[in-house]
Amino acid sequence: MTELLTKTRPARTGWPEWIGYTAAAWSLLYGALGLYWTLGGAGFPFGVGDGELMAEPAFAFKVSLLGLATPEVAGPVIAGLGALGAVAGVLMARGFRAGAAQWLLPAYAWIVAVGLTVVVQDYRTLIVVAYTPVMVIGKLFFGWPEGVGWGVLYRTERLNLLVLLLMGIVWGLTAVAYRRKLNGACGSCGRGEVERQSALQRWARPATWTAFAIPLVYSVTRWAWALGFSLGIDPAFYAEGQEDGLWLAGAALATLGGIGAVLTLGLIQRWGEVFPRWMIGLRGKRVPPMLAVVPATLVSVLVASAGGMYIRVVVGRGGVTAETWPLELPETLWVVWGAALFVAAMAYHQRRRGLCKACGRGESK
Structure with missing residues (x-):
């Protein structure tokens, strides 16, 4: 009996089991922030609330596609997309496939993934990641750069972009995990019954x-x-x-x-x-x-x-x-x-x- 249960129990596949729920939770949380900003809450990190961009307003849109965003307009959009993402993430995690969901859900996931990792980003996320080791080495061994604290590098607007980039990666992984479910492939490695040359x-x-x-x-x-x-x-x-x-x-x-x-x-x-x-x-x-x-x-x-x-x-x-x-x-x-x-x-x-x-x-x- 123990052997039979071992054979019939589905294998655990690690991250594909929970990645959709993670995407849903992040979307719900960020959507709640969008609602908060819509209602006048402080800390809006885009456009008019982005201190770095507003230092040169005429240049803001060239740096960021959200360079002219306001909480009155962007807030409701963020809230709506957050709510939609929460629903989509849960459905994908559960392998929902009725009707057009089989192509609508992964299409939504990939659009969000590309949007968060590329479209809304600018060079500042790269600055945070790339200059962190440079500053660590400089400060530990050379006392350089003088008079520049970590707060200059880790500004709220930059950290927000980094969070969005990580969310985009999670949504990309959610799309991959969902496609594996639909194709009957292994959730862990992606292989199917027939291995095709890639x-x-x-x-x-x-x-x-x-x-x-x-x-x-x-x-x-x-x-x-x-x-x-x-x-x-x-x-x-x-x-x-x-x-x-x-x-x-x-x-x-x-x-x-x-x-x-x-x-x-x-x-x-x-x-x-x-x-x-x-x-x-x-x-x-x-x-x-x-x-x-x-x-x-x-x-x-x-x-x-x-x-x-x-x-x-x-x-x-x-x-x-x-x-x-x-x-x-x-x-x-x-x-x-x-x-x-x-x-x-x-x-x-x-x-x-x-x-x-x-x-x-x-x-x-």
Whole structure:
């Protein structure tokens, strides 16, 4: 009898079981904030309530598509979408599939996911994530930057964007989990009864090399500035950046980008699957797939959202000039970088799945 129960009990699949409920809970909570802002509550973080954007109101819409939002208009929209999301999240978590729900629910989830991770974002989310390690290292070992506290980096508006980005990722995972339910695939690994060759593997190498090359374009310009080469930008602006340490900060960020570019190659190299010999204590051991997949996916979303903002800025200014290309052109390529890195990360994840403990499909690696 015990053996029979073991065979018939559905396997636990981890995150696909609860991700829809998480999306629903977050949507309900944020919808409640939308209602609060509609009724005159303080802390509206978009548009007129965004202190950073309102420092230059004429530039606000170029930076953010919500740069002109007001609580009277945006509040009810947020409240309505929050309520709708709460219902959709629960239905998807429960595998509801009647009628048009089979395509309406995942379509809604993906629209919300893209909207929260790319459309409403700007460069500030990337600033928070990228400059956190730079400031940690600078303050611990060099006492730099002087007079700049953590409150300057962790502004409420920026943290709000980071929360929205994480919510968007949750909605994307909710859509994936729901599609697996509909297809009868394993909720944990996504495999079905018949394993089909994925197009991801065909694009893995070109996507990885693209994701390697693009951040180096950005890094080269920032290293050049730190080394004293202005690359044709306005001399007064360049001199000001030298005085306040802006180019040194840019070089530090460029160094992280360069390291990240090299690590990206691990998505298609042997050392991305087995730790190399020079890593004492780890050499020869299997690299945990999520150690590469999670940061690569997060970076892909961050750079794509920031790249979308830079494209808006460049278009709004009438294009790139000889004086502005080092400032703006490398960042306009970030949308391609983000897309390529996401494809490369998903191909790596698919290739490294191994034997699934939930359904028993796949091969042990």
